[in-house]
Amino acid sequence: MKKFLLLLILVVAIIVIASMVIAPKIENGIEDSPATEGDSLSVAATCENNNGTWLSEYKECEYISQTWCEENDGVFTGCGSACRHEALDSPSICTQQCVPLCKFGAEALSEDIARSLAIANWGDCEECDELTINIVDNQIEAIYEGLKDDSVKTVKRIATISQEAGIWMLNNEQSSQFICQAGRGQAEFSVDLCD
Secondary structure, three states: OHHHHHHHHHHHHHHHHHHHHHHHHHHHOOOOOOOOHHHHHHHHHHHHHOOOEEEOOOOEEEOOOHHHHHHOOOEEEEEEEOOOOOOOOOOOOOOOOEEEEEEOOOOOOOHHHHHHHHHHHHOOOOOOOEEEEEEEOOEEEEEEEOOOOOOEEEEEEEEEEEEEOOEEEEEEEEEEEEEEOOOOOOOOOEOOOOO
16 A cells, blocks of 8 residues: 555656646747647747737748747748748739748758759859858848959849748849949949949
8 A cells, every 4th residue: 555655646746747847838838849740739829829820731920020930949031922832823913022930840041052042043153263152031142253254243142032841942033233343343242233
């Protein structure tokens, strides 16, 4: 009988300690790995409690801050397409608006992925000395330096990025900026074309 009571007390103590560790995480919406199925339910509740819109099919929280996203181990996109989940062959018209969103279970954007996206969209550095890739917020900057061109010395191409169905994509190019060769125009980045 003593062994049974000791075992019962031990089991109750384990349950009490476990509930003290797990309950605060659920109440505060803090997740250790929100990509799992069970965790996505509490992330969803936290998303909605913070005035976000939860999309369970995509494990995304729309209209949420970057701070909230990072605190909950998500991948933040400051300017996702409002139509990012529509089929590519869909005949509907998409509005041009930015949707801040936080994706869970997503791969973080690495410099290697960003470089691959830039090369696939704008080309490699075959006619230049160096290609530098910068990731700034939700944008990729590709800087092609030392161009073998008589008027343009350096080109910076900038585009927003988004992740759809786990695949990183370059959105429409936002701008190209140029530094000109000596005597052919501006010596700093500008949208003005070189002479």
